Amino acid sequence: MELVKTVTNRGVQCIVWNNFKYRRQRVMTTGNISWRCTVKNCVATLQANSDANEIVFIRDEHKHERESEQCIENHIIRNSCKRTAAEDLTTQPRKIIRKELCKSNANHIQKRNINSVRISIYRERRKLLPRLPRSTDEALVQLHELNILSNRHEKFCYVDLDNKMVFFTCETNLNFLCNNSNTILADGTFYVSPKHFYQMY
Numbered sequence: 001m002e003l004v005k006t007v008t009n010r011g012v013q014c015i016v017w018n019n020f021k022y023r024r025q026r027v028m029t030t031g032n033i034s035w036r037c038t039v040k041n042c043v044a045t046l047q048a049n050s051d052a053n054e055i056v057f058i059r060d061e062h063k064h065e066r067e068s069e070q071c072i073e074n075h076i077i078r079n080s081c082k083r084t085a086a087e088d089l090t091t092q093p094r095k096i097i098r099k100e101l102c103k104s105n106a107n108h109i110q111k112r113n114i115n116s117v118r119i120s121i122y123r124e125r126r127k128l129l130p131r132l133p134r135s136t137d138e139a140l141v142q143l144h145e146l147n148i149l150s151n152r153h154e155k156f157c158y159v160d161l162d163n164k165m166v167f168f169t170c171e172t173n174l175n176f177l178c179n180n181s182n183t184i185l186a187d188g189t190f191y192v193s194p195k196h197f198y199q200m201y
Contacts, residue, residue, distance in 0.1 A: 032048065044063075084096050
């Protein structure tokens with residue numbers, strides 16, 4: 001049976017074998033790694049090689065029933081999606097979920113499991129992103145502190161704190177505009193301006 005690497009709900013490294021989850025315990029003098037069952041008060045352990053892809057020794061004395069295939073698959077998919085969502089904050093959750101499902105061999109995932117995965121993605125991203133601003137000043141400070149870059153890694157957000165204005169552009173665009181235009185026309189709108197702001201051009 002294949003060992004599967006994943007993480008616990010708290011982000012601790014763990015492996016899955018025979019529908020039991022084991023958390024990393026310690027590194028042995030031989031270089032092998034000892035893993036212990038994630039269920040509290042369960043004394044079942046196993047030793048795997050340093051790459052965690054081969055079992056060297058196992059004490060399979062669990063004090064509880066093994067988890068279902070559906071629970072294991074849901075756990076692996078959820079944590080893979082959470083890790084991907086934290087690394088890539090711009091990709092839509094449905095695309096992340098679809099990609100992870102295609103990569104896995106999951107056969108027992110149901111619609112309610114997909115919904116829980118989507119919720120966990122949003123929850124994980126909220127840990128990394130600033131909270132929603134409650135005022136214009138707070139919004140300006142947050143944008144000023146964020147390092148927003150274009151796909152060419154140029155600074156893409158400029159904030160004028162004194163005049164309370166935000167500009168989304170890059171230096172390349174500004175240089176092109178200044179060097180190739182004698183007249184600049186702008187059209188503003190009030191209807192779609194974001195919260196805390198009065199007008200958008």
